[in-house]
């Protein structure tokens with residue numbers, strides 16, 4: 277299927293070191309900086325400038341310091357400290373306090389206990405500074421460990437934390453129920469990773485149908501769900517369902533990615549809905565950028581036009 281094939285193609289390219297070197301040279305710098313459309317920049321200063329602009333337009337945001345799995349305990353310690361520093365810096369900057377992170381950045385691939393401790397350190401700082409921390413969901417190999425680490429910190433009393441569920445996975449109906457039962461805040465997404473037939477729907481229509489049903493269950497039975505999609509049809513149905521069930525626009529929010537469907541982001545805000553933009557920044561932007569290209573191969577045209585536009 278085309279959806280799966282293009283995801284697979286771009287995911288494979290995301291491991292290419294040559295392409296990464298080339299993209300790093302041109303992607304973020306100068307007039308040809310095609311990656312800037314989707315990534316706020318390489319530094320926290322870039323990201324703060326971007327979120328100030330969003331705030332001026334009535335948009336909320338969550339900051340993601342880009343990075344993928346770290347292979348060593350030293351790497352996970354460094355990454356945890358970076359997040360602790362980020363919390364201090366964002367608090368000082370006086371912008372909204374909301375971050376997203378990945379557990380493999382905190383050592384999930386190295387040692388689960390250390391990863392859980394690192395998350396607890398970040399959540400303790402988040403409590404002190406009144407942040408909300410969203411744990412992004414990675415590929416299906418991590419779903420169970422991510423949810424069970426989330427449940428551990430939840431049992432220990434953390435409440436400024438939420439998870440992500442992916443509608444493409446067969447297991448997600450059950451996970452929606454599992455998270456609703458404890459009152460956890462869920463961000464619902466379709467899923468950005470290439471997944472095997474044994475774990476996930478391969479047809480877009482099946483993913484979309486699952487998404488809509490799960491969004492309704494989260495709205496009706498969940499806690500302040502985040503409907504994270506750019507899909508206009510789904511957004512229209514969610515608005516209609518919420519209104520019919522008398523679920524006010526203060527009981528959920530829409531979320532979209534930085535640089536994607538900015539028109540829709542603004543029009544929802546103008547209609548009185550809450551919209552949060554996921555703002556990625558940092559030097560490790562290449563895999564994230566490739567996932568966005570894989571979702572919409574038309575973006576390749578956008579990149580090529582940016583590259584060719586410089587005289």
Ligand code: FDA
Nearest residue numbers: 412413465466467468504505506531532533554568571572
């Ligand atoms: P779909 O792919 O059907 O797109 C619907 C429409 O949106 C398209 O027709 C197009 O107009 C527009 N669009 C979508 N993607 C685009 C792109 N890259 N460029 C330009 N236009 C595009 N995934 C995950 O696995 N784990 C996670 O933790 C997260 N976190 C996350 C946070 C937030 C706030 C969002 C919005 C998304 C995620 N995702 C994610 C990504 C998610 O799984 C999914 O890959 C993308 O949101 C694209 O799917 P849509 O729901 O937008 O639908």
